[in-house]
Amino acid sequence: MSRIFDALKRSEAERWGGDLLTPPESVTELLEAAEGRRGQPIETMVSSSAEAFSLASAPVLRPAPSPDARLVCLTDPGSLGAEKFRVLGLRLRNLRDQRKLKRIVVTGTAPEEGKSLIASNLALNQSRSKVLKTLLVDGDFRRPTVAKRFGVGTLLPGLSECLRGERQLSEVVYKLEGSGLYLLPAGMAPENPLELMQSGRLPEYLDQLGTAFDWIIIDTPPLFPLADTTFWMKMSDGVLFVVREGVTERKILQRAVDTLDRATLLGVVVNSCTDGGGDHKYYYSRYGKDAVKSE
Numbered sequence: 001m002s003r004i005f006d007a008l009k010r011s012e013a014e015r016w017g018g019d020l021l022t023p024p025e026s027v028t029e030l031l032e033a034a035e036g037r038r039g040q041p042i043e044t045m046v047s048s049s050a051e052a053f054s055l056a057s058a059p060v061l062r063p064a065p066s067p068d069a070r071l072v073c074l075t076d077p078g079s080l081g082a083e084k085f086r087v088l089g090l091r092l093r094n095l096r097d098q099r100k101l102k103r104i105v106v107t108g109t110a111p112e113e114g115k116s117l118i119a120s121n122l123a124l125n126q127s128r129s130k131v132l133k134t135l136l137v138d139g140d141f142r143r144p145t146v147a148k149r150f151g152v153g154t155l156l157p158g159l160s161e162c163l164r165g166e167r168q169l170s171e172v173v174y175k176l177e178g179s180g181l182y183l184l185p186a187g188m189a190p191e192n193p194l195e196l197m198q199s200g201r202l203p204e205y206l207d208q209l210g211t212a213f214d215w216i217i218i219d220t221p222p223l224f225p226l227a228d229t230t231f232w233m234k235m236s237d238g239v240l241f242v243v244r245e246g247v248t249e250r251k252i253l254q255r256a257v258d259t260l261d262r263a264t265l266l267g268v269v270v271n272s273c274t275d276g277g278g279d280h281k282y283y284y285s286r287y288g289k290d291a292v293k294s295e
Contacts, residue, residue: 053212055133058175058182064151070117071149073124074179082125088269089125095238095266103206103216104266105139105236107229109252110222113244114271116145119219122240127181132214135173137184139220139232141193144186146219150176158187162205163196169205182213197231206235223256230259238266245272 065071072081095101106119123136138146141160148154156174161167174183190196209216218236220229233239239260243253257265 053169053173053208055173055175055182055212057170058173059171060177061150061152061174061183062177063179065149066151069120069149069151071120071124073121073128082121085121085125089122092122092126092240092266099237101237101266102210102214103218103236103238105218105220105229105232105239106242107220107233107239108222108242108244109224109248109256111143113222113242113247115222115242116140116149116219118240118242118269118271119217120146120149123215123217124179124181126215126217127179129180129214133182133212134180134215134217135182135184135209135213137216137218138186139218139228141186141189141196141228142221142226144189146183147185150183152176152183156185156187158185159205160187160190160193160196162187163199163201164190169208173209184209194226194228194231197228203235223259224252233260233264236264239264240266241268243268243270245270 063071063074065075070081072079073085076082092101092104106115106122108115120136123134126132127134136146138144138158140146144154144158147156147158152174156172157167158172162169162172172184172187174185175181176183206216218232220232223229241256241260
């Protein structure tokens with residue numbers, strides 16, 4: 001069974017005055033209740049200067065993920081792993097009843113923790129809605145992996161080309177065939193990612209995207225030692241933190257928690273957790289309900 005660190009549990013319990021995200025008795029029950037009371041997108045504040053963004057002309061890509069991409073919400077939607085992402089997604093939707101929540105940063109403390117895996121499957125799950133539109137943004141300009149994970153190529157123009165003024169935003173937001181998901185890849189890696197992000201155009205682009213999308217899931221670099229993710233977090237509504245057993249160091253996680261604004265911390269996903277054994281064969285079976293519980 002996966003576990004959440006006690007420090008995070010206490011901080012969020014104190015903030016919310018209790019556990020707002022009580023695990024449902026059954027996933028089916030929760031889904032029925034959620035769909036029954038959420039028929040319309042939640043109104044979101046958008047800058048008055050933001051131009052409306054249209055999805056009508058979005059280029060279409062056909063995803064061809066390899067088996068090791070582990071995109072279970074696309075390739076095996078009836079699996080246990082996909083079901084756990086449904087629980088995670090619905091708990092985030094519950095939070096939208098309590099606060100503004102549209103732009104979600106998914107990050108961790110180090111490479112190989114599985115943040116891109118979590119971000120991609122979460123975005124796929126959210127895109128199942130017939131009402132709410134979902135965009136997955138690859139915000140890792142240094143080591144972009146999202147386009148490769150979906151099998152749509154590694155040379156797609158994306159956000160970096162927009163920030164350099166080489167492409168229009170409407171040219172680099174792609175519709176993934178066979179799903180309701182839209183993708184904004186990172187594009188060609190810039191020489192100085194942070195300088196490009198600070199050029200002043202990124203907030204404007206996010207505002208434009210906010211006119212068309214109800215969920216914007218942003219896969220970012222690890223929190224340390226770069227400043228890129230800190231910049232992304234300033235423009236987000238919440239942060240979902242990914243840790244992995246055997247990879248994430250507790251002292252580094254504590255340092256990360258101390259760095260974060262607790263008001264923006266949505267919760268922690270403990271990835272590939274075991275009960276003491278070293279066998280990781282049943283990777284998704286260990287997404288226990290505590291692993292996707294925001295505390």
